[in-house]
Structure formats: C-alpha cells, structure tokens
Amino acid sequence: MTLELANLLADDNDAVYDIQTTGAGPAGSLPLNDEMLRHSPSGDLFGLTQNAGMGWDPQQLLWPQYLILSTQGGIRGEDGQPIALGYHTGHWEVGLLMRAAAERLVALKCLPFAAYVSDPCDGRTQGTTGMMDSLAYRNDAAVVMRRLIRSLPTRRGVLGVATCDKGLPAMMLALAAQHDLPGVLIPGGVTLPPTVGEDAGKVQTIGARFAHGEITLQEAAEAGCRACGSAGGGCQFLGTAATAQVIGEALGMTLPHAALAPSGQPIWLQMASQSATAVVEQEATGLKMSDILTDAALHNAMVVHAAVGGSTNLLLHLPAVAFAAGLKRPTVTDWNRINRQVPRIVDVLPNGPVGHTTIRVFLAGGVPEIMLHLQRLDLLDLTATTVTGQPLGDVLAWWEKSERRERLREELRRRDGIDPDDVIMTPDQARARGLTSTVTFPVGNLAPEGSVIKSTAIDPSVVDEDGVYRKRGPARVFHRERDAIAAVKGQTDNPVKAGDVVVLCCRGPLGAGMEETYQITSALKHLPFGKEVAVITDARFSGVSTGACIGHVGPEALAGGPIGKVHDGDLIEIVIDRGELTGTINLVGHGEETFGAEQGAALLASRTPQQPLSADDNLPDDTRLWALLQQVGGGTWGGCVYDVDAIEEVLKAGMESLKEKRDHAET
Numbered sequence: 281m282t283l284e285l286a287n288l289l290a291d292d293n294d295a296v297y298d299i300q301t302t303g304a305g306p307a308g309s310l311p312l313n314d315e316m317l318r319h320s321p322s323g324d325l326f327g328l329t330q331n332a333g334m335g336w337d338p339q340q341l342l343w344p345q346y347l348i349l350s351t352q353g354g355i356r357g358e359d360g361q362p363i364a365l366g367y368h369t370g371h372w373e374v375g376l377l378m379r380a381a382a383e384r385l386v387a388l389k390c391l392p393f394a395a396y397v398s399d400p401c402d403g404r405t406q407g408t409t410g411m412m413d414s415l416a417y418r419n420d421a422a423v424v425m426r427r428l429i430r431s432l433p434t435r436r437g438v439l440g441v442a443t444c445d446k447g448l449p450a451m452m453l454a455l456a457a458q459h460d461l462p463g464v465l466i467p468g469g470v471t472l473p474p475t476v477g478e479d480a481g482k483v484q485t486i487g488a489r490f491a492h493g494e495i496t497l498q499e500a501a502e503a504g505c506r507a508c509g510s511a512g513g514g515c516q517f518l519g520t521a522a523t524a525q526v527i528g529e530a531l532g533m534t535l536p537h538a539a540l541a542p543s544g545q546p547i548w549l550q551m552a553s554q555s556a557t558a559v560v561e562q563e564a565t566g567l568k569m570s571d572i573l574t575d576a577a578l579h580n581a582m583v584v585h586a587a588v589g590g591s592t593n594l595l596l597h598l599p600a601v602a603f604a605a606g607l608k609r610p611t612v613t614d615w616n617r618i619n620r621q622v623p624r625i626v627d628v629l630p631n632g633p634v635g636h637t638t639i640r641v642f643l644a645g646g647v648p649e650i651m652l653h654l655q656r657l658d659l660l661d662l663t664a665t666t667v668t669g670q671p672l673g674d675v676l677a678w679w680e681k682s683e684r685r686e687r688l689r690e691e692l693r694r695r696d697g698i699d700p701d702d703v704i705m706t707p708d709q710a711r712a713r714g715l716t717s718t719v720t721f722p723v724g725n726l727a728p729e730g731s732v733i734k735s736t737a738i739d740p741s742v743v744d745e746d747g748v749y750r751k752r753g754p755a756r757v758f759h760r761e762r763d764a765i766a767a768v769k770g771q772t773d774n775p776v777k778a779g780d781v782v783v784l785c786c787r788g789p790l791g792a793g794m795e796e797t798y799q800i801t802s803a804l805k806h807l808p809f810g811k812e813v814a815v816i817t818d819a820r821f822s823g824v825s826t827g828a829c830i831g832h833v834g835p836e837a838l839a840g841g842p843i844g845k846v847h848d849g850d851l852i853e854i855v856i857d858r859g860e861l862t863g864t865i866n867l868v869g870h871g872e873e874t875f876g877a878e879q880g881a882a883l884l885a886s887r888t889p890q891q892p893l894s895a896d897d898n899l900p901d902d903t904r905l906w907a908l909l910q911q912v913g914g915g916t917w918g919g920c921v922y923d924v925d926a927i928e929e930v931l932k933a934g935m936e937s938l939k940e941k942r943d944h945a946e947t
Contacts, residue, residue, distance in 0.1 A: 309338060310332065324433070344391065344436050346435060346556075347438045351451065352378065368404060370468055371468070374512070376544065377466055383553070399442070402822060403484060406798050407761065413903055414446060414795065414796065415795075418920075419450075422604075425440075426454050429454065437560070444521040448524040449600070456573050457605070461569055468512070468543060470543060473637045474508070477509075483507040484799070486504055487769070488803030510544060512543035513543030519591055520822065522540060523590035524594065525539035529647040530584035533572060534667065537648050539642075539647050567667075567669050574664060574665070578610065582610060583621075583659050583660060584650060588628065588641075590718065591734075592821060600920065612721050622659055623715070624736055625650065631715075631826070640692060642688075643696075649679070716735065720856055725866045726842055726852070726866060726884075731816075733828070733856060738827060739811040741811060742812065748855065753780055754780060756780045769803065778809040786895065792899060794907075798825055801827055802824070804829075805826050813827075813828075816852070817829075820916075834916065836916075838893055838894075839911070845888070845889055846867065850870050852865065852867060912926050
C-alpha cells in the first residue's frame, strides 16, 4: 500500500514553523593584520570566517592547523550505543581516537580539523557483488584522502586514523604521498575475542558447517551472535587489517607499540594523544614523511611481514605504499629473498600452531618485541627513522628496558595464563615448534608470471615428512564464486570432494575486481574433508585464509592466462616446499592420461577455454575502469596502482594509433 503524502509529510510540531531568517554571528573579531589582508590568499581569510562560524574562539584561529583524517563509520551515541550502524567494528570507535588526538592538539595550542572517508567491510561483502569493489575502493579512498589533505592548504601535518582491510592501506597510501608533510598513522586496534565462543574468522563458516551437518542451527546462531568480544577494532586474527597495522608500525609510520592495541581501552586512547604530540614535534623539527618512508623502512616492513606470517594481501598494499612514497616497488624476487632469510617467530591466528589472538600478540610486546628478535639476527636496518624522530635502533633500546614492556607481558601471564615467549618466540623455539616461513611463490605452466600461497598455513597433516606438500588431483573448474561455494557446501549434483583441485578463474581484476574468496577457503578449513582439497585462482584471499590455497595467479584468465584454459578432469600437480619456499603448479594430464609439465604447457597454448571467458555480469563500470588502469601500472604484482606516467604513455600511443586509422580511412 502506497503511503499517503499527507501522512508522510504531516506537520505534527508547530516548532518547525518557527524559522529565523538572520543570525547575529559570532561575537568578537578575526585576528587579522595588515600583512594578512594584503598578501594572504582569499581562501585563507575565508577559512578563518568559517572557523569562527563553526563556533571556535576567534582569538585562537591563528593557532597552527593540523588535519585528523579517519575512516570513521556509523553514528555512535555518547553512551556508545548505535544510532546508525557502521559497516564494521573497525571504524565504529575510531572517532574516540580522533577526539583524544584533537584534545591533545588543543592542549598544545594547535587548531584541529577532522575529515572522514569511511570504508567497507571485506567480511560483510564476502560472497556478494560488494566484494568486487573492495580492492578498487583502496585506490579511490586514497585519491579522496589525498584531495582532502590538499584541500586544507593551511595544515601543517596530518594524523591518519584507520583500522581495517582497505581503509588502513588507503590511509597509508595517502600519508605516503605527502612527501613534504609531517604525518603519523594511528591504527584503530583490535576487537577482543569472546570469553566463550568462536573468533571472527571461524564464525564466517557457520553456513558451510551447518550445510554439512557439522553444527546445529542453535550453535550457529549463538556463535554468530557473540564472536565480537568488544564493539570496536579489527578482527582478532592476523588478517589483512591486523597485518596492515603491524606493517604501518614496521615502516616507522606509527608510534612504537601502536599496532594491535585493544579498541576502546585507555592504552589505545593514550596512543592517539601521544601521536598528536609527535606530529607537532615533527613540524617543529622539520621531520617529513619522506624522511620516514625510505628504502630502509620498506626493507624492515618486509622483514616483519615474514616474521609474523602476515596476510598475502600486503603483497598488494606494500608495493603501492612504496610507489606513493616514490620508492622502488618490491618485486616477487625481493619477497622471495626476504622470506628465505627471515624465520616466522609469531604464533597467531590463523597460522598457529596454537593460534593466539592479536590482543595476546600486543600484550606479548607486539611489533617492538618482534623486532628485538629480528635485531639479534641482524635482519633490520636500525638506522631507519621513525615518527618519533628517533632511529629504530634507539626505539628498540628504549623498548627492551621499558616499564611498559615488563608490565604488559606480566598482564598476559596473569590474565590469560600465557607465557609471552610462547606467542613471540626466539627463532630456535619457533623452529622447534614447527613454525615455517610465510609465503611461497609457485610458478609453472598454470602460472607463468607467478602466484602466491601462504605456505605456512597449509595443514601440517597433509605435508610430507620432508616438509613438502604434494598433491595431484582432478580439476574442478568454476568461473563464478557462487557456483564454487555451492559445490563446496554440497548443494550441487557434483559436489567438491576430497582430492579435488578447485580452479576458480575469471575472478582477477579484469573479471571481478580481484575479489577475496574467503568464504571458500574458510569453509574448506573447517570442513573435515577440506584439507584434502586445494584451490587455485586468479583472485586473492582474505588475510585469515589457510590451507593449500594458491592465488594471484598471473596472467589472470581474462588477460590470456593459461588458468582460463583448464578443463574439468584435467590432472593438476601442486608441489610446495615449505622449507625451501619453492613451488610449482602444473597441468600434467587429463583423466587417466599423464604427461610432463612441458607437454602440459604446449597443450594449454593450443587450447581454447572449455567455455567462453567473461567478466562477471555484475562487475561495476568504475571497477572495470580501475582494473584497466592498474593493469597499465604493473598489475597485481605492482600493487594495483595508478601509474600516471605509464597511463599517459599508453593513452598517447592509443590516440596516435586512432588518429592514423582515421587519416588512413579518409584517404
């Protein structure tokens, strides 16, 4: 029934007609002088007028101005209750960090400004068309954030507050591009695990587990309700959000021990306040972002990524940060070299073996504690400057003897009964407990440009005694994620079963915006037969994904990659050496026929796809534009960036070619 306009627009309050037509304006006068009126841009002067109009004391308007930029989402009441929900817990409470930073700036007689570019939730968009916008959003948000920074010409520095999978990398890109400005990254921290219940990674598999009869309806409902033990912060595992926080600190962009702080708690708010002090001090001493983001910082970040067993999504984000900072982007060769040199020394979800939560990593000492171990192995560049103005070596010397370190590690023992040295370990202890290095980059006739697997997260029970994962199995080819997950859930005539190799193609940037396929990998992790299934895709994985899951396959299917020519029933061979960090993925047969990798390559070259390849029907035009532009800038291995010089070159060449064709047609 259509709502009557008279009811929809009813006036039930006479006060709405009491409308003022003028206002007295703020009392007092602007602190202008002759020099300002003669030589200041009109925008600076009008800015003072607007500042007074918003209610700021006119006599304080010449204080130094600083911008606080965040990904805040939702409308949160003063009592913490939602008035309008955010998309995720990660941006729900960051307004409190902004407030703490702003209050410190005012105490320092600085004038704070605040702006917002909110972000989506990769967990919320899993399995939906919203996932097609996820990676493209990072670039768009970074562009808007950079525009907002430039649109406040009087700012002397920037505080960037962000938490989660794409909002935090976008903030890092925006700050990295401010070569001549002071800046500090304020990570939004983590949510707590439930006292009793499942973490936010496992709880995303309740649908698949219920479909296979692994849990009851009531168990699913209860687990889903209580997985977030607190209202704010990124997820409790070392997925993309937490890894990005760790990498931001390893780059020197945050204060020491800022990553993974518990959202909403005093230690988290204190970090925001101290960050405000740091950015003002940077401006006073002339420290700029270009002094912090250097080749040394990039090296340290890659080393820490390997040591924590971080999300493979940072292989997309860290090269993009390097590009924004004007640094040489790390290549697959660089990542491979670092991962061969650096042991994994952190036992954290999703990698294990125990799988501690991120709050435990924070209490065990977080990034500074990890770096102490890496320092002893001579793997870090201790000359790298941090946002404190101090070199990394001095920061670590402070941390080792600090009261903060001693007290927080003791809190972990007292509250959870956990020895902090069982969370962040010595290399010898980590090796004894079976921790292996983080990522491997398999190549082969299915991935001539390479691929990536978090090899440390393969279930140990399917790895041979020599540390090598070996699998041969029939290909199950899917072009749409919804078809693959239905087969995994057993909801098709031919469900995925133990021994299969799921080949999911046309999901790279050109096909589906390089979506995350966590609903598939998480389901396989928590289903009894899942460890006997492998996944190969030109898409990417969530930072919490585990198992024999190979992504970033290049070239992607729609760029002519051989992954698009795999047929159902093809025999796929996967070999991953978790010790040597080498791997191959090859077509080696079909049905009962077997052959070598070279013959498989020749067969793929001569084949056409089993069915026509196409982008997803729901791929938005703006995401398609992003995919085309990032391909010119180096593609996924280049960080999916907009390389304007390269784009200009391609456009000029295309326009010249078009002109020649038109001229030829006219003659």
